[in-house]
Amino acid sequence: MSEPSRDRKIWSTKRPLSDQRMTTMVVSTNAYAEKIADALRMKWGDHRSSAKEIAGRIGAGVGTVRKWLRGENGPSGEHLLKLIAESDEVWAVVVELEPPGSVGRGAGAHASCPGNP
Numbered sequence: 001m002s003e004p005s006r007d008r009k010i011w012s013t014k015r016p017l018s019d020q021r022m023t024t025m026v027v028s029t030n031a032y033a034e035k036i037a038d039a040l041r042m043k044w045g046d047h048r049s050s051a052k053e054i055a056g057r058i059g060a061g062v063g064t065v066r067k068w069l070r071g072e073n074g075p076s077g078e079h080l081l082k083l084i085a086e087s088d089e090v091w092a093v094v095v096e097l098e099p100p101g102s103v104g105r106g107a108g109a110h111a112s113c114p115g116n117p
Contacts, residue, residue, distance in 0.1 A: 030071075032097070037071035037091035058082035 044050040051065040058080050067073045075083055083090045 005016055033068070033074040035070040035093045035096070036074045036083075036090065039087065039093045040069055040083075043087040043089045054083075054086075057086055 001023070040054065041050070044054055046069070051062050051069055055062045055065045056071075057078075058079055059082070060075070064079075068075055074080075080090075080094070084094060
């Protein structure tokens with residue numbers, strides 16, 4: 001019996017298709033969690049105290065952060081936003097997940113942002 005898929009829909013974008021279908025980018029939850037874990041360890045190290053430090057900075061549970069550091073799960077929502085604010089390494093992982101050909105190319109590059117054509 002095969003293991004159930006652990007893919008998570010990260011976002012959807014409309015693209016001009018002849019049949020006007022919605023295209024969806026799906027990123028493997030395992031790959032996402034592993035990339036976030038690598039970024040967290042790069043920023044805070046792989047020490048026993050790393051989980052406590054990260055948890056204190058972003059208001060997450062220590063057990064939850066330990067799972068992130070092991071690559072078992074990845075952060076989402078408010079915790080992900082707080083990690084992005086704390087770590088350029090996490091920001092780089094999130095930017096890397098951007099679908100090819102999308103409008104946003106990093107901070108402030110979106111066409112609807114003030115100052116962009």
